Amino acid sequence: MKQNTKKKLKTILPLLLGAFLIWLSLSKFTTEELNEIQNSFYNANYWWIGCSLCLAFLSHLCRAYRWKFMLNPLGYQTKLKNNIMAVFVAYLVNLGIPRAGEFSRAAIINQYEGIPFDKTFGTIVAERLADMLVYFFLIALAFFAQYDLIKNIIIAKIPHNPILIGFVVLVFPTGFYLLFISIQKSKYPVFIKVRTFLLGLVEGVKTIYSMEKKWSYLFYTFSIWTLYVLMLYVVVFAFPETSHLGLDAILICFIMGTFSFATTSGGIGAYPFVIQQALLLYAIPETVGASFGWIAWTSQTILIIVFGGLSFLLLPILNNTSHQS
Numbered sequence: 001m002k003q004n005t006k007k008k009l010k011t012i013l014p015l016l017l018g019a020f021l022i023w024l025s026l027s028k029f030t031t032e033e034l035n036e037i038q039n040s041f042y043n044a045n046y047w048w049i050g051c052s053l054c055l056a057f058l059s060h061l062c063r064a065y066r067w068k069f070m071l072n073p074l075g076y077q078t079k080l081k082n083n084i085m086a087v088f089v090a091y092l093v094n095l096g097i098p099r100a101g102e103f104s105r106a107a108i109i110n111q112y113e114g115i116p117f118d119k120t121f122g123t124i125v126a127e128r129l130a131d132m133l134v135y136f137f138l139i140a141l142a143f144f145a146q147y148d149l150i151k152n153i154i155i156a157k158i159p160h161n162p163i164l165i166g167f168v169v170l171v172f173p174t175g176f177y178l179l180f181i182s183i184q185k186s187k188y189p190v191f192i193k194v195r196t197f198l199l200g201l202v203e204g205v206k207t208i209y210s211m212e213k214k215w216s217y218l219f220y221t222f223s224i225w226t227l228y229v230l231m232l233y234v235v236v237f238a239f240p241e242t243s244h245l246g247l248d249a250i251l252i253c254f255i256m257g258t259f260s261f262a263t264t265s266g267g268i269g270a271y272p273f274v275i276q277q278a279l280l281l282y283a284i285p286e287t288v289g290a291s292f293g294w295i296a297w298t299s300q301t302i303l304i305i306v307f308g309g310l311s312f313l314l315l316p317i318l319n320n321t322s323h324q325s
Contacts, residue, residue: 040239040291048238049299052231056300057307059227063087066220069213070123071115078113081318085311092308095266095301102128112319130217134225135258142255145248229254235296241288242279253278257293266304271297 064083071078086108090101106121211217233250236242256278260270272293279289 037287037291037294040288041295044238044291044295046238048234049295051234052296053299053303055227055231055234056303059224059231060084060087060091060307062220062224062227066217066224067123067127069211069217069220070126071109071120073212074115074119074123076113076115078109078115082109082112082315085315085318088304088308088311089315091304092312095268095304095308098265108315112315130221131225134221138225138229138251139255142248142251146252231300232257232296235292238295239288239292242284242292245282245284249282252281266301267297268301 061084064087065080067083067087068078068080086105089108090105092101093104094101102121102124106117106124109115109120110117229247229251232254233247236245236250253275256274257267257271260274261267264270272290275293275296276286276289279292280286284292
């Protein structure tokens with residue numbers, strides 16, 4: 001009973017948080033400002049939104065094709081169409097139940113390709129680890145690209161107290177060292193989970209390194225994330241107020257926006273709110289930031305719903321043996 005309640009809360013709480021963030025982001029606007037947001041929606045250049053959707057679709061195709069590099073060494077040759085549809089269904093499931101998409105993706109390939117669930121799921125875990133490494137690289141890139149902006153924000157927030165600064169400089173390395181020792185040797189469940197995760201990360205990297213076509217795998221991994229960034233970047237040209245923003249600014253928005261998907265189902269409420277706040281760093285009006293965030297999120301969500309739904313319907317039809325004969 002407790003386990004069932006826990007599962008329900010994992011689904012309901014992100015949705016409630018998303019609803020709260022929608023209210024929070026819109027409640028501060030006056031009627032005139034809400035009209036401005038509505039006008040921004042009407043006047044946006046949807047040709048660029050279409051470009052964003054094309055880049056997003058291409059990124060999903062790259063993810064489906066990259067999967068073959070993990071499955072082939074296991075002795076399985078999957079149909080690309082099934083990989084593509086499994087990826088879209090996984091994204092669709094994640095909209096409703098956070099992180100459940102990976103399980104559905106493995107289950108689909110198990111059902112239609114006959115690959116054992118545990119082996120398929122193992123490749124997905126290794127894939128996520130590779131994605132995480134690239135994501136960390138993008139965070140570092142964003143930090144260096146916008147170092148002055150980040151430094152000014154930090155300086156503005158921290159009091160200019162030499163004693164406090166000295167204390168932080170001494171305590172931070174010491175705390176980091178103690179945390180490292182705790183993760184390495186502690187028997188507390190939370191540290192064991194972190195240690196297991198880090199060891200899994202190392203094993204995932206080793207798997208990629210020993211892969212026969214590792215350079216092709218890495219190429220598609222970087223391609224996926226490059227397309228992710230570009231599909232947000234081209235949206236800036238849909239609004240006159242954001243068209244001057246550079247790729248470095250959008251990289252900050254992308255990093256902040258990606259974090260939002262960990263808080264609510266499919267980023268509902270959270271993604272537009274975070275993008276709006278990120279654009280404030282570049283003096284973009286809140287009304288424009290809200291429109292930008294909502295259009296970017298809505299268009300990508302519609303893409304997932306349409307192609308995820310079609311994939312769900314077409315999987316049994318296209319894999320029907322009598323239909324194929």
